[in-house]
Amino acid sequence: MTLNEVKDILQAEVLTSNFDTDMHIELVCSTDLMSDVLAFSQSGDLLLTGLVDGAAVRTADIAHVKAIVFVRGKRPSKETVALAEEKKIPLLITKLSMFESCGRLYVKNLRSSINAG
Amino acid sequence: MQDKSAKTAEGVFFITGKDFANAGVASCELKSILEKMGVDRGIVRRASIAAFEAEMNVVIYTPAGMMRYKITPDYIKIVVEDVGPGIENIDLAMTEGYSTASDDIRSMGFGSGMGLPNIKRNTDELNILSIPGIGTTLEIVINIKKE
Numbered sequence: 001m002t003l004n005e006v007k008d009i010l011q012a013e014v015l016t017s018n019f020d021t022d023m024h025i026e027l028v029c030s031t032d033l034m035s036d037v038l039a040f041s042q043s044g045d046l047l048l049t050g051l052v053d054g055a056a057v058r059t060a061d062i063a064h065v066k067a068i069v070f071v072r073g074k075r076p077s078k079e080t081v082a083l084a085e086e087k088k089i090p091l092l093i094t095k096l097s098m099f100e101s102c103g104r105l106y107v108k109n110l111r112s113s114i115n116a117g
Numbered sequence: 118m119q120d121k122s123a124k125t126a127e128g129v130f131f132i133t134g135k136d137f138a139n140a141g142v143a144s145c146e147l148k149s150i151l152e153k154m155g156v157d158r159g160i161v162r163r164a165s166i167a168a169f170e171a172e173m174n175v176v177i178y179t180p181a182g183m184m185r186y187k188i189t190p191d192y193i194k195i196v197v198e199d200v201g202p203g204i205e206n207i208d209l210a211m212t213e214g215y216s217t218a219s220d221d222i223r224s225m226g227f228g229s230g231m232g233l234p235n236i237k238r239n240t241d242e243l244n245i246l247s248i249p250g251i252g253t254t255l256e257i258v259i260n261i262k263k264e
Contacts, residue, residue, distance in 0.1 A: 032226055033226050033227075033229050034225075034226035034227055035170075035226070035227055035228070035229040035230075035231040035232065035235070036229065036231065038166050038169065038170060038231070038235055039231040039234070039235040039238075049226075051225070051226045053137070053225065054138065054140075054141075055137070055140060055141060055225060055226055055227070056226070058140070058141035058142070058144075058145055058169070059141070059169070059226075061145055061148070062141070062144060062145065062148060062162075062165045062166055062169045063162070063166065064158070064162055079138075087145075
């Protein structure tokens with residue numbers, strides 16, 4: 001799936017100028033715990049989170065996550081958006097809940113990057 | 118400063134406690150240096166995660182610390198020292214899920230008790246020296262396998 005398809009499925013708004021519509025998305029990590037992204041996630045393609053500060057962007061950068069979707073309509077600060085631009089990590093925002101977002105992507109065959117087993 | 122032809126590099130970052138706006142900056146910079154030196158992507162990820170977790174511990178729990186790094190063709194060594202409260206029981210702190218973080222820290226997505234265990238799982242060698250009331254030093258080594 002492309003990032004553009006993710007955007008459409010989640011009825012998301014793009015927050016950064018570095019939006020690569022063809023970016024390939026296959027594995028998704030959904031959590032508000034950045035420690036879990038670092039501890040359990042493989043190099044995922046997409047992070048779904050309600051944490052909107054710079055830590056989410058830096059965590060994504062460290063964990064080789066390609067793009068971030070903020071759920072529940074939570075809007076990051078200008079500083080966070082600027083940091084994402086610098087790190088070349090596209091940011092999107094959806095009004096959907098985490099549960100709804102995950103469900104919509106799962107039925108379209110995206111899978112979890114979390115390997116806790 | 119480091120170009121792709123560089124074989125070794127070393128340096129230091131200073132970390133300010135409770136400065137959450139800049140938490141992770143040192144580790145992101147280290148990641149960038151490793152990438153510029155052409156280090157394997159998987160090794161960059163492991164080293165960056167270990168450095169990031171160690172940096173977050175300094176930011177969360179201590180007034181200040183520093184991260185020194187040395188990158189050679191054979192290994193990456195990262196030493197993170199702080200002047201924090203120290204770790205009373207290192208075995209307990211190594212237990213996944215054990216945390217003394219406040220609710221404020223947890224609301225920022227950290228402090229879930231995965232820091233030290235996650236450092237260990239991403240490194241080939243981890244030495245912890247901690248003296249309560251004085252501070253903690255983490256010595257991390259990640260081997261770079263030769264082709």
